[in-house]
Amino acid sequence: IRSPSNTKTGLLFVILGVIFMKGGVVKESEHVIWSTLKKLRVHTGEKHDEFGDVKKMVTDEFVRQRYLEYVRIPHTEPVEHEFRWGQRADVEVSKAKMLEFMGQLYEQDPQSWSQQYREAHPPSSSQAGPSSQR
Template sequence: QTSDVIHYFLMKDQEKIPVRRADLVKHVMKEYRNIYPEIMKRASRVFEEGFGFKIVEIDTKNHVYVLINKLETAEGAPAINSCHPKMGLLFVILSVVFMKGGAVREIVIWNTLKKLRIDPGEKHRELGDVKKMVTEKFVRQRYLEYVRIPHTDPVEYEFRWGQRANVELHEQEPQAWPQQYREAHGPPPSTPASSQPSTSSHR
């Protein structure tokens, strides 16, 4: 059962999807649920000693876990691979939220991306549906929180750091982050998107 748990974590980690204890018990442990703590302890030991990963519980109320690369965080490097275009996009958003004090209206994020020639209202040749990725995928992965702002009419939303971002980045100094941070707050980069900018970014 330990090997099945390890495989399940690795499979979920490919898409950066957090693992819920309820799903582990239902789909993996099944009749072994009574020894759940022991199986998790063994899996954690294998990950740490064999893979250099650590199982971290990011939501103690709902028992949600993610894998963190101990080797990268020990060296002071972000656990998020910013070389990937999608992760680069995530770094831009996280940096804006950080600099704005922890919460940013979504219109600020969309305007920032437009300065980088990434229009959330248009399909990007590398990123695809940007708005869906930011408001759904990154939220599902627990990198971002997408929260409705109370008493707004029409309804407005804001972004915050998600539980996974807090664990992987520890809100470290933005100066230690990669080029995406500087691009988010400097002149637009020369890399063009696949489409012309539009004037709106409706949900």
């Protein structure tokens, strides 16, 4: 995914950005994902003109496409879930580009988020896998 080319991809990109900025894991109970979408006028409780059932799209379609993981947190009552990047997002989405995107969104230097910056720009070759940076 280079940059969002359609609205669904744009929505996915925003969700992945939130998860990345929050350290890779976001509990659904924290409502961070849903409140971020609400700021974009995408509400989970009502049918959206373009996306239909937004919650189903996020927790089912994006999960099926392996862009997101929607994982049950063990031993929680009532049942809780958390969001993580899926396998496909890890392969197709550059964390460096994601950080640039977030920097533009918040008008901040990407390096000001030091933890995310280190994750997006790992030291070369020592930890880098075969498809580390594109």
